[in-house]
Amino acid sequence: GPRRSGPQLYCELKRRTRIRTVDGTQEPFSSLGWARLVPPRPLDQIQTPQYRTCAVVTSAGSILNSSLGAEIDSHDAVLRFNSAPTRGFERDVGNKTTLRIINSQIVSRPEHQFSSSPLYRDVALLLWDPAPYSANLTAWFLKPDFDLFSPYVERRRLRPQQPFYVLHPEFIWSLWDLIQDHTQDQIQPNPPSSGFIGIVVMMSLCRDVSVYEFIPSLRRTDLCHYYERYRDNACTLGAYHPLLYEKLLLQRMNQGTPMDLEAKGKLTLRGLRDLSC
Ligand code: NCC
Numbered sequence: 001g002p003r004r005s006g007p008q009l010y011c012e013l014k015r016r017t018r019i020r021t022v023d024g025t026q027e028p029f030s031s032l033g034w035a036r037l038v039p040p041r042p043l044d045q046i047q048t049p050q051y052r053t054c055a056v057v058t059s060a061g062s063i064l065n066s067s068l069g070a071e072i073d074s075h076d077a078v079l080r081f082n083s084a085p086t087r088g089f090e091r092d093v094g095n096k097t098t099l100r101i102i103n104s105q106i107v108s109r110p111e112h113q114f115s116s117s118p119l120y121r122d123v124a125l126l127l128w129d130p131a132p133y134s135a136n137l138t139a140w141f142l143k144p145d146f147d148l149f150s151p152y153v154e155r156r157r158l159r160p161q162q163p164f165y166v167l168h169p170e171f172i173w174s175l176w177d178l179i180q181d182h183t184q185d186q187i188q189p190n191p192p193s194s195g196f197i198g199i200v201v202m203m204s205l206c207r208d209v210s211v212y213e214f215i216p217s218l219r220r221t222d223l224c225h226y227y228e229r230y231r232d233n234a235c236t237l238g239a240y241h242p243l244l245y246e247k248l249l250l251q252r253m254n255q256g257t258p259m260d261l262e263a264k265g266k267l268t269l270r271g272l273r274d275l276s277c
Pocket of ligand 1: 081105193195224225240
């Protein structure tokens with residue numbers, strides 16, 4: 001696609017993406033009574049007035065030995081991903097968690113112990129699953145990538161007070177369209193990573209967003225996650241997800257300094273709400 005400048009990209013993002021969750025107004029979810037199952041408050045009103053500063057902490061191995069924990073925790077809200085822990089890593093990643101984005105493997109694969117693990121308690125949860133592009137919701141419901149629907153329903157019944165949302169596939173694919181439209185290459189037809197999805201969600205919920213180790217700092221490493229020994233540079237560059245293109249796009253929107261990027265792996269992004277386009 002055509003190469004746009006930072007300010008144009010912000011306006012594109014604002015115009016083309018609206019956070020959307022499965023709200024029970026569409027089939028098959030309406031017949032299944034989801035309108036009463038989902039949280040009564042829409043995700044974009046989860047915090048009023050909106051969060052001022054937010055941190056997004058990716059799970060990359062390069063955050064090890066960063067000593068970024070205190071800086072991360074100084075934000076009003078902190079977003080983390082999947083099964084990324086804080087315990088034992090506080091110095092580098094902090095210990096505050098306000099929201100967690102989880103993919104459908106987390107709720108369906110037994111090793112994650114979704115129903116009993118404290119990682120998924122006392123935080124707002126945003127769950128997503130890679131539905132096929134423009135598949136209808138019934139086809140997705142019958143054949144999700146990993147079964148997310150029964151664990152979601154069970155959890156809503158057990159913990160109705162916990163803010164817990166399923167991201168709408170159209171929201172996920174609108175992000176893919178946006179990445180493709182601003183990239184010269186043909187990107188793989190797979191959804192964006194949880195990281196990219198989470199950053200856009202936080203740009204909608206917060207006035208300012210600090211993202212840590214999405215673009216790797218000088219600590220860059222092939223260590224996949226800070227909490228595991230597994231090494232694979234596809235974790236950072238992408239294989240299934242169009243991760244490299246997600247990163248190149250957001251780097252063009254960075255409002256922070258090259259210093260912050262190199263030393264902290266920190267991108268500074270503006271929230272979308274107050275943007276005048
Ligand atoms: O690894 P994952 O992602 O949980 O990481 C969360 C987000 O952090 C960013 N990241 C991570 C590692 C790294 N070296 N560099 C990074 O930039 C990415 O933006 C990433 O999205 C996912 O996106 O949901 C993903 O989930 C894992 C896995 O399912 C979960 O961790 C649960 O075990 C996927 N791995 C596998 O399926 C094997 C991964 O592809 C994407």
